[in-house]
Amino acid sequence: MTVSGGKKAAGKVAYVNARLLDPAGGLDAPGGVLVDGETIAEFGAGLFAGGQFEVGVPDDAQTVDCKGACLAPGLIDIRVQLRDPGEEHKETIQSGSRAAAAGGVTAMVCLPNTDPPIDDVSVLEFVARRAREVKLVKVYAYGALTRGLEGREITEIGLMAEAGALGFTDGVRATADATVMRRALSYASAFGKPIIQHPEEPSLAAGGEMNEGEIAMRLGLKGIPAMAETIMVERDLRLVELTGGRYHAAHLSTAGAIQRVREAKADGLPVTCDTAPHYFALNEMAVGDYRTFAKVSPPLRAEADRRAVIEGIKDGTIDVIASDHAPQDQDSKRLPFTQAEFGVVGLETLLPISLELVHNGHMPLLEVLARLTCRPADLLGLRSGRLTRGGPAALVLFDPDRPWQIEDDELNSKAKNSAFDGRPVQGRVLRTVVDGRTVYTLDD
Amino acid sequence: MSVAHAPIDGSRFPHKHLLGIEGLSPDEITLLLDLSETYVEQNRRPDKKQSVLRGRTLINLFFETSTRTRTSFELAGKRLGGDVINISVSDSAIKKGETLMDTAMTLNAMHADVLVVRHPFSGGVALLAQKVNCSVINAGDGSHEHPTQALLDALTIRRRKGRLAGLTVAICGDVMHSRVARSNIHLLNTMGARVRIVAPPTLVPGQADRLGVEVFTEMAPGIADCDIVMMLRLQSERMSGSFVPSMREYFHFWGLDYEKLRAAKTEALIMHPGPMNRGVEIDSEVADDVGRSLIHEQVEMGVAVRMACLETLAGRLPSLAENDGDTSG
Numbered sequence: 001m002t003v004s005g006g007k008k009a010a011g012k013v014a015y016v017n018a019r020l021l022d023p024a025g026g027l028d029a030p031g032g033v034l035v036d037g038e039t040i041a042e043f044g045a046g047l048f049a050g051g052q053f054e055v056g057v058p059d060d061a062q063t064v065d066c067k068g069a070c071l072a073p074g075l076i077d078i079r080v081q082l083r084d085p086g087e088e089h090k091e092t093i094q095s096g097s098r099a100a101a102a103g104g105v106t107a108m109v110c111l112p113n114t115d116p117p118i119d120d121v122s123v124l125e126f127v128a129r130r131a132r133e134v135k136l137v138k139v140y141a142y143g144a145l146t147r148g149l150e151g152r153e154i155t156e157i158g159l160m161a162e163a164g165a166l167g168f169t170d171g172v173r174a175t176a177d178a179t180v181m182r183r184a185l186s187y188a189s190a191f192g193k194p195i196i197q198h199p200e201e202p203s204l205a206a207g208g209e210m211n212e213g214e215i216a217m218r219l220g221l222k223g224i225p226a227m228a229e230t231i232m233v234e235r236d237l238r239l240v241e242l243t244g245g246r247y248h249a250a251h252l253s254t255a256g257a258i259q260r261v262r263e264a265k266a267d268g269l270p271v272t273c274d275t276a277p278h279y280f281a282l283n284e285m286a287v288g289d290y291r292t293f294a295k296v297s298p299p300l301r302a303e304a305d306r307r308a309v310i311e312g313i314k315d316g317t318i319d320v321i322a323s324d325h326a327p328q329d330q331d332s333k334r335l336p337f338t339q340a341e342f343g344v345v346g347l348e349t350l351l352p353i354s355l356e357l358v359h360n361g362h363m364p365l366l367e368v369l370a371r372l373t374c375r376p377a378d379l380l381g382l383r384s385g386r387l388t389r390g391g392p393a394a395l396v397l398f399d400p401d402r403p404w405q406i407e408d409d410e411l412n413s414k415a416k417n418s419a420f421d422g423r424p425v426q427g428r429v430l431r432t433v434v435d436g437r438t439v440y441t442l443d444d
Numbered sequence: 445m446s447v448a449h450a451p452i453d454g455s456r457f458p459h460k461h462l463l464g465i466e467g468l469s470p471d472e473i474t475l476l477l478d479l480s481e482t483y484v485e486q487n488r489r490p491d492k493k494q495s496v497l498r499g500r501t502l503i504n505l506f507f508e509t510s511t512r513t514r515t516s517f518e519l520a521g522k523r524l525g526g527d528v529i530n531i532s533v534s535d536s537a538i539k540k541g542e543t544l545m546d547t548a549m550t551l552n553a554m555h556a557d558v559l560v561v562r563h564p565f566s567g568g569v570a571l572l573a574q575k576v577n578c579s580v581i582n583a584g585d586g587s588h589e590h591p592t593q594a595l596l597d598a599l600t601i602r603r604r605k606g607r608l609a610g611l612t613v614a615i616c617g618d619v620m621h622s623r624v625a626r627s628n629i630h631l632l633n634t635m636g637a638r639v640r641i642v643a644p645p646t647l648v649p650g651q652a653d654r655l656g657v658e659v660f661t662e663m664a665p666g667i668a669d670c671d672i673v674m675m676l677r678l679q680s681e682r683m684s685g686s687f688v689p690s691m692r693e694y695f696h697f698w699g700l701d702y703e704k705l706r707a708a709k710t711e712a713l714i715m716h717p718g719p720m721n722r723g724v725e726i727d728s729e730v731a732d733d734v735g736r737s738l739i740h741e742q743v744e745m746g747v748a749v750r751m752a753c754l755e756t757l758a759g760r761l762p763s764l765a766e767n768d769g770d771t772s773g
Contacts, residue, residue, distance in 0.1 A: 212650050213650060213651055214651045214654040216650075217649040217650060217651055217652065217654070217655070218466070218626070218655070219566055219567065219588060220566035220567075220585070220586050220587030220588030220589070220623060220626060221566050221567075221586075221587075221588075222587075223650060225650075289567075289570065290566070290567030290570060290571065331543070334543075334545055335543070335544065335571075336544065336563065336565035336566070336567055336568035336571055336586075337565065337566065337567045338565035338566065338567075338568075338586065339565060
C-alpha cells in the first residue's frame with residue numbers, strides 16, 4: 001500500500017466505471033466523477049458511461065478506472081485522539097493522518113486531550129499548522145471545554161470557535177459539574193457549536209476496569225455499571241432542556257442511554273450522538289482472559305447493549321459512527337488489566353467493521369455510509385461528506401465485498417492496539433482522495 | 445529421604461500452570477487432594493524431607509506482602525528437596541520501575557522451574573505465566589483467585605467431614621473483593637457442595653447468583669443449617685464509611701460470635717483464611733474454640749496442599765536425566 005503526501009492536485013481526473021454512492025443525495029448507481037483541481041467539477045449516474053469506452057472524458061483529464069468499485073464521499077471521523085503534541089511516541093499528526101488515509105477517512109476531528117491540551121487558540125493553531133505540513137487528510141479539532149480539561153472554568157470558546165474549533169469537549173473526561181455543563185451549553189450556543197460529552201458519571205465509574213456484570217465478577221475486575229452512562233446522559237438532557245444548547249453524546253454503549261436520546265429527539269431537543277465500531281461489533285466477552293486490547297472507555301458492554309447499539313444506528317437515534325481512535329503503545333497495554341490504559345486504534349478499521357452492518361443484513365450500504373459521511377458533516381458544519389459540484393474533492397474508492405484479515409502489524413498507526421487483530425472482514429479501501437490529491441492507494 | 449508414593453500420572457493433570465480453580469475438573473481436584481493427604485502424614489513424621497524437587501529451583505515472587513502463604517510455599521518447596529528463593533517487591537527491581545514483562549524475562553534467564561506468584565491485580569499472574577518458560581502457581585491475584593487456599597480449605601473440610609459433596613458451606617463477609625471466596629466457590633461447586641454467600645449488600649458482587657451460589661444479606665438465615673461457616677477477612681480500608689459504615693456496625697451484624705453461630709448445625713465447623721481481624725469479622729471466643737475452629741488445621745493443610753501442587757506441576761518438567769548424565773543437581 002502507498003500513502004503519498006504533499007503532491008499537488010492533478011489538473012483534471014476522471015473517475016470512470018464506478019458504483020457511485022452519495023448518501024446525501026440517495027444516489028447509488030453506475031457513474032463517474034470529474035475532479036478539477038481540488039474540487040468536484042461534475043458527477044452523476046451514467047457520467048462517462050458508454051459501454052466499453054468512456055464517453056465524454058475531457059482530453060486533458062487523466063482517467064482512473066474504478067473497475068466497478070464503490071466511489072463515495074470520503075469518510076469523516078469525528079472522534080480521534082492524535083496524541084500530538086505531547087505523546088508523539090503513541091501517535092503523531094503524521095502517523096495518524098497516514099492511518100486515516102489508509103482507512104478512507106478524508107477528514108478527522110481530534111480531541112483536545114493533548115499535552116498541553118487544546119485549550120487555547122495557540123495549540124489549536126499548532127495542530128492546524130502541523131496538519132497543513134503533513135498535508136494528507138483534513139485535520140480538525142475540538143477545543144477543550146474547560147481550562148486544562150479540569151472541569152472547572154470554561155475556556156475561550158468564542159475565540160477558539162473563530163479559530164476553527166468545531167465543538168467543545170473535555171475529551172475522555174466527563175464534564176461532571178452540572179453548573180459547568182449548564183454554562184457551557186448556554187455559552188457555546190452563541191457560537192453555534194455543540195458540546196461533546198464523554199457520558200460517564202465519574203463517581204460511579206471510579207476505578208472501574210470493564211463492564212459491571214458476571215464476567216467482571218468472575219475475573220475479579222472492578223465493574224463500571226451501564227447506569228453510569230445512562231445517568232450522565234439523563235442529567236445532560238435535562239440541562240439541554242434548560243439551556244437549549246446543542247449537545248452531542250459521544251460513543252454511546254448502553255441500551256439505557258440510547259433510549260433516553262431517542263426520547264429526547266422525539267421531544268425535539270437539539271441532541272445528537274455517536275457510537276464506535278467496537279460497541280456494535282464486540283461485547284464484554286472480548287475481554288476474555290484479561291485482554292487489555294479490549295479495555296476501552298466506556299467499556300465493552302453486555303450483548304443486549306450491543307444489540308441496542310445496532311438498533312440505535314438503524315433507527316437513526318445514533319447519528320454517526322466514529323472510530324474513537326485511541327492509540328496506546330505497548331508499554332501502556334502490556335500490563336496487568338488494572339494498570340493498562342483504555343483505548344483502541346480504529347481509523348483503519350472504521351469502514352470494514354461498519355460494513356459488517358451491511359453484510360450482516362442490518363442496514364443498506366447507503367444508510368451505513370450516511371453515518372460516516374454526510375451526517376457527521378452536517379453535525380459539525382463541514383462541506384465535505386457529500387458529492388456537490390464545486391465542492392471539495394474528498395473521495396474514497398472501496399470494494400465493499402473484498403475479504404481480508406485485519407493484522408495489527410500492518411496498521412499505519414504508530415500504536416498497534418487494535419481490538420480487531422486477526423478478525424476476518426469484508427470491504428477494503430482502494431484509494432483515498434483529499435482535495436483532488438490521491439493520498440492513498442492500495443498496492444496489490 | 446523417602447518417597448511417599450509412586451510418581452503421579454501426568455495425563456491426570458494436564459496443566460502447565462495452576463492459575464485458578466475455575467476450569468479444573470472434579471478428577472483433577474480430587475487428584476490434588478488425595479496427593480495432599482499423603483503429605484499430611486509425611487509432615488507429621490520427624491523426617492519430613494523428600495527428594496521430588498531435588499535439583500529444581502522454586503522462586504517465590506511476591507508483589508504483595510504475605511507471611512502465611514509465602515512461608516507455606518517455602519516450607520513445601522524445601523521439604524520436597526527443592527532450592528527455594530524468595531523475592532518480594534520491597535527488595536526487587538520491580539519497585540525501581542521494572543515492568544512485569546521485564547521481570548518475566550529476567551526470571552527466564554535464571555532458569556527457574558516453578559514460579560509461585562502473588563500479584564495485587566487480577567490477571568497479573570496469568571500475564572506473567574504467558575511470558576515465562578516455567579510452571580507458575582498463582583498464590584493470589586487481585587480479587588480473582590487463590591487456588592491453593594481453596595484446595596487447603598477443601599482438604600481441611602474433607603478430612604473432618606469425610607466428603608465435600610452435599611455439604612452446605614456459607615462463605616461470609618467481603619465476598620466482592622475476595623479471591624479466596626471466588627476460588628472456594630468454584631471448587632466447592634465443582635465438587636458438589638451447596639454454597640451460600642452471606643455479606644452486606646455492598647460487599648456482594650453484582651450477579652453473584654451467576655456463580656451458582658445462594659445470596660444472603662443476614663447472618664442467621666445465611667448460616668442456618670450449614671456444615672461449614674467460612675469467614676473472610678475484611679480489609680481495613682473498606683471498613684470505615686466506604687462499603688460498611690464502621691467496624692462496630694459490621695461486627696454487630698456480620699461478625700461471627702456464638703450468638704449468631706447458633707443458627708448453624710451444632711456440629712458446624714468454623715474456618716478463616718487468616719490473618720484474622722478479631723472483633724471485626726470473628727469473635728475471639730469462636731476463633732479460639734478448639735472444638736469448632738479449624739483455623740490452625742487450615743495452616744497445616746496449606747503446606748501439604750502446596751507440596752502436592754508443586755509435585756504435580758514438577759512432574760511435567762523435563763527429566764533431570766536429560767542433563768547429559770549430569771544429575772548432581
